[in-house]
Amino acid sequence: MNTIYFDNNATTCVAPEVRDAMIPFFNELYGNPSSMHAFGGQVARYVKEAREKIAAFINADPSEIVFTSCGTESDNMAIHGSAEVLGPQAKVITSRVEHPAVLGPCRRLKDMGFRVTELAVDSVGQIDLDALRGALKGGGPAIVSIMWANNETGVIFPMEKIAAIAKEAGAILHTDAVQVAGKIPIDVKKLPVDMLSISGHKLHAPKGVGIFYLRRGTRLKTFMLGGHQENGRRGGTENVPYIVGLGKAVELATANMATEGRELARLRDKLENGLLATCPDARVNGDRAHRLPNTSNMSFEYIEGEAILYHMSDLGICASTGSACAAGSLEPSHVIRAMGVPFTAVHGSVRFSLSRYNTEAEVNYVLEHMPKIVRKLRDLSPFGKGDTLPVEL
Amino acid sequence: MWNYSEKVMDHFRNPRNVGKIESPDGVGTVGSLACGDALTLMFKLDADGHIADVKFQTFGCASAIASSSALTEMVKGKTIAEAEKITNKDIANFLGGLPDQKMHCSVMGREALEVAIHNYRTGETVVKNLEDHIICTCFGVSENEIRRVVTENNLTTVDEVTNFCKAGGGCGMCRDDIQKLIDAIVSDRNAQPPVVAAPPQKKLSNLQKMKLVEEIVNREIRPQLKKDGGDIELLDIEGDRVVIAFRGMCAGCHSAAFTRQEFIQAKLREFVDPALTVVEQGE
Numbered sequence: 001m002n003t004i005y006f007d008n009n010a011t012t013c014v015a016p017e018v019r020d021a022m023i024p025f026f027n028e029l030y031g032n033p034s035s036m037h038a039f040g041g042q043v044a045r046y047v048k049e050a051r052e053k054i055a056a057f058i059n060a061d062p063s064e065i066v067f068t069s070c071g072t073e074s075d076n077m078a079i080h081g082s083a084e085v086l087g088p089q090a091k092v093i094t095s096r097v098e099h100p101a102v103l104g105p106c107r108r109l110k111d112m113g114f115r116v117t118e119l120a121v122d123s124v125g126q127i128d129l130d131a132l133r134g135a136l137k138g139g140g141p142a143i144v145s146i147m148w149a150n151n152e153t154g155v156i157f158p159m160e161k162i163a164a165i166a167k168e169a170g171a172i173l174h175t176d177a178v179q180v181a182g183k184i185p186i187d188v189k190k191l192p193v194d195m196l197s198i199s200g201h202k203l204h205a206p207k208g209v210g211i212f213y214l215r216r217g218t219r220l221k222t223f224m225l226g227g228h229q230e231n232g233r234r235g236g237t238e239n240v241p242y243i244v245g246l247g248k249a250v251e252l253a254t255a256n257m258a259t260e261g262r263e264l265a266r267l268r269d270k271l272e273n274g275l276l277a278t279c280p281d282a283r284v285n286g287d288r289a290h291r292l293p294n295t296s297n298m299s300f301e302y303i304e305g306e307a308i309l310y311h312m313s314d315l316g317i318c319a320s321t322g323s324a325c326a327a328g329s330l331e332p333s334h335v336i337r338a339m340g341v342p343f344t345a346v347h348g349s350v351r352f353s354l355s356r357y358n359t360e361a362e363v364n365y366v367l368e369h370m371p372k373i374v375r376k377l378r379d380l381s382p383f384g385k386g387d388t389l390p391v392e393l
Numbered sequence: 394m395w396n397y398s399e400k401v402m403d404h405f406r407n408p409r410n411v412g413k414i415e416s417p418d419g420v421g422t423v424g425s426l427a428c429g430d431a432l433t434l435m436f437k438l439d440a441d442g443h444i445a446d447v448k449f450q451t452f453g454c455a456s457a458i459a460s461s462s463a464l465t466e467m468v469k470g471k472t473i474a475e476a477e478k479i480t481n482k483d484i485a486n487f488l489g490g491l492p493d494q495k496m497h498c499s500v501m502g503r504e505a506l507e508v509a510i511h512n513y514r515t516g517e518t519v520v521k522n523l524e525d526h527i528i529c530t531c532f533g534v535s536e537n538e539i540r541r542v543v544t545e546n547n548l549t550t551v552d553e554v555t556n557f558c559k560a561g562g563g564c565g566m567c568r569d570d571i572q573k574l575i576d577a578i579v580s581d582r583n584a585q586p587p588v589v590a591a592p593p594q595k596k597l598s599n600l601q602k603m604k605l606v607e608e609i610v611n612r613e614i615r616p617q618l619k620k621d622g623g624d625i626e627l628l629d630i631e632g633d634r635v636v637i638a639f640r641g642m643c644a645g646c647h648s649a650a651f652t653r654q655e656f657i658q659a660k661l662r663e664f665v666d667p668a669l670t671v672v673e674q675g676e
Contacts, residue, residue, distance in 0.1 A: 123674065302426070302452065304430065304452060304454050304457075305454075306455055307405070307453065307454050307457075307458060310402075310405065313394075314406065323429065323454070324429050325429060325430075325453070325454035325456075325457075325495075330532070330555070330559050330562030331562070331563060332429065340628055340629055340636075342627060342629075343427045343603075343627075343629075344426050344627075347426070347429045379411070380450060380452075382422065382432075382433040382450035382451070383452050
C-alpha cells in the first residue's frame with residue numbers, strides 16, 4: 001500500500017538533496033567546529049555557509065541567526081528571554097490560537113505574575129487588530145508574540161499590520177513563523193519583527209534543528225548557558241549535519257517557493273472543492289482568502305475525527321484531526337473552539353496539509369475514497385442524517 | 394496513534410449489529426454531539442425474555458464504535474437479568490483491553506445498556522435520580538456515576554476518574570470535588586460509615602441545557618424555518634446566551650430579527666429555560 005502523506009504541517013519528508021548534503025558530516029567531517037585543530041576547524045566553514053544561506057532566506061544579517069534544536073526552543077527562548085529582560089511589569093500579548101510552544105511559556109509567565117492577554121479570533125480565525133491596539137494601550141514594556149500563520153487552519157495573520165501596531169506602541173515583537181517558512185517569503189528588513197522562530201522539519205530538513213532570528217540590538221537573556229557557541233546566545237556544540245541540512249533546505253525552498261505555492265494551492269483547492277461537492281454537511285474552517293497554499297482544515301459534521309483518520313490510515317492516507325479523542329484529551333482543538341465552529345462540527349475536523357512531493361493522482365485517490373469513509377461513519381452515527389437528534393430529556 | 398488491540402480494530406472496521414430496530418422493547422441514548430461521543434442502543438426480546446435482536450448507532454472515535462459493537466455481541470441471547478450484570482470492565486476485557494484514556498468508551502456502553510433496560514421496564518428515556526447531583530458540569534457527570542466507576546474499577550486518582558467517565562476533563566474546576574469523593578469512597582471501603590446524600594439540584598447542568606436547546610432547535614424550530622427555505626446554525630451557548638446564525642433564505646431576511654425574538658427565543662424559553670436570550674452571531 002502506498003502512503004499518501006497529507007500531513008506536512010506536522011512534519012515533512014527530508015528532501016533527498018538535504019540528506020545528501022548532510023551525509024559527509026557524520027563520518028568524514030565529524031569534527032567539532034570549536035576545536036583548535038584543522039580537522040575540527042574546517043567544519044566551522046560549513047556552519048558559516050549554512051548561516052549565510054539562512055540569513056539570505058529571511059533577508060537578515062548572518063549575525064542575527066541563532067541555531068536551536070527546534071521551533072519550540074526558539075519560541076521559549078523569545079518569550080522567556082525577553083520577559084526576563086523586561087521584568088514582571090511587562091505586558092505579554094498573544095493570541096488564543098497559538099501553537100502550544102507559545103501558549104505554554106505565556107501561561108507560565110501568567111503563573112509568575114505577568115499580565116497576559118490572549119487575543120480572540122473571529123469565526124474564520126482572523127485576529128482582531130483593535131483588540132491588539134487595546135491591549136497595548138497605555139504604553140509600558142510589552143512583549144507581543146503572535147504567530148504568522150496557523151498550523152491547524154493555515155490562516156495567515158496580517159503580520160505587517162501587527163508589526164506596525166506593536167512597534168508604534170514600543171513593544172517587542174516575536175512571531176512564530178514555523179508554518180510560513182518555505183511557503184511565503186519572509187523579509188525581516190521590510191517587516192519590523194524583533195524575533196522570529198523557524199523549525200527545520202517543516203520545510204524538508206530533519207527534525208531536531210530550528211532557527212531563532214534575533215534582530216541586532218534586541219535585548220535577550222539567554223537560558224541555554226554553556227559554551228560560547230552562537231555568540232554566547234545559545235550554548236551547546238553545533239548540530240553540524242542538521243545545520244548544513246537546513247541550509248540546503250532553505251536554498252531549495254527559496255528556489256521553488258513561487259511555483260510550488262501555485263501548484264500546492266491548485267491541488268489543495270481541487271481537494272477541498274471536490275470534498276465539499278461530494279460530502280454533504282462538510283465545511284472549511286478558516287479564512288479561505290488568507291491562507292497558506294498547502295493547508296485545508298475541513299469539518300465533516302456528525303462524525304468524529306479519530307474514526308475518520310483510522311479509516312483513512314487503513315487506505316494509506318495520512319492527515320490530522322482537531323478531535324479531542326485523537327489528542328488523548330477530552331477537549332477538542334483550542335484553535336477550532338476559538339473560532340466558534342458549531343459543536344456539530346468541532347469533533348469532525350480534519351486537516352490536510354500538502355507538500356511539494358504530493359501529486360494530482362494522490363489528490364484524486366483521496367477524492368475517490370473520502371466520501372465513502374464519511375458515508376460509512378454517518379451510517380453508523382445516530383446523528384448521521386442530520387435529522388432529529390435523539391437526545392434524552 | 395493509539396495502541397488498540399486487534400479486536401478493537403476489528404470491531405471498529407467491521408462493526409456488528411449497526412442500525413435500528415422497528416418497535417424495540419428498550420432504547421437507551423447516552424452522550425451528545427457536544428461531548429464528542431454518543432451511543433444509541435436498542436433491543437428486542439423474544440418470547441422467553443432473551444435478547445433476540447440488538448442494534449446500535451455510535452458517534453465517536455474508533456474505540457467508542459468498537460465498545461458499542463462489542464456490547465451488542467455480548468448481550469445477544471442473554472436475559473435482562475444477565476445483561477444487567479455486564480460492567481464496563483467486561484466490555485474492555487472482551488475487546489482485549491482499552492488504552493487508559495479510552496476507558497470512558499466502555500463506560501458509555503454500560504450506561505447506554507442501563508438506560509435501555511430502564512426504558513424497557515418503565516418507558517422512561519433516562520434514569521432519573523433525584524438524590525443525585527452533577528459534579529462535572531462540562532461533561533454532565535453526576536456523583537453517582539463517579540462513585541460507580543470508582544467502586545467498580547477500584548480507581549484512586551482524579552486522572553483515572555477522568556479516563557473512565559470524563560469527569561474533570563474539561564475546565565478542571567471539579568477536580569477537588571472528585572478527589573474528595575474518591576477519599577470518601579476509599580475511607581468507606583475501610584470503615585463503611587453512613588453516606589450522607591448530597592442535596593438534589595434542580596438546575597439544569599450546562600450540558601443538559603445544551604442538549605435540550607439542540608433538540609428543541611431540531612424538533613420545533615428548524616422544520617418551521619426550512620418551510621420558508623431558511624435554516625439556523627447553533628453556534629454556542631454561554632450561560633443563558635444562545636448564539637445562532639441564520640442560513641439559507643433567513644440570512645439577510647428583513648424579518649430575521651423578529652423571527653429570532655418572537656419565534657426562536659420564545660420556543661427556547663418555553664421548552665428549556667425562561668432565562669435564555671437568543672442573539673445572532675456578531676451581536
